[in-house]
Amino acid sequence: HAIDPEIRKAGVEIAKQITIGNNVLIGAGSVVTRSIPEHAVAVGVPCRVMREITKADRTSYPTFSHE
Secondary structure (H helix, E strand, O other): OOOHHHHHHHOOOOOOOOOOOOOOOOOOOOOOOOOOOEEEEEEEEEEOEEEEOHHHHOOOOOOOOOO
């Protein structure tokens, strides 16, 4: 990647837009190179969707009351 901001502004390099959906869990250290759909667990270098977050995930981790 060009370090000089004027070179970057000139459009020598361009990047494609990616979207990270709502309610996504991305693993620490992951490098996101493509869009990630909502309700997904994604990890790795490059970051890949491992699975969908489901209702079953609500029962596998303790919930806390907001009272």
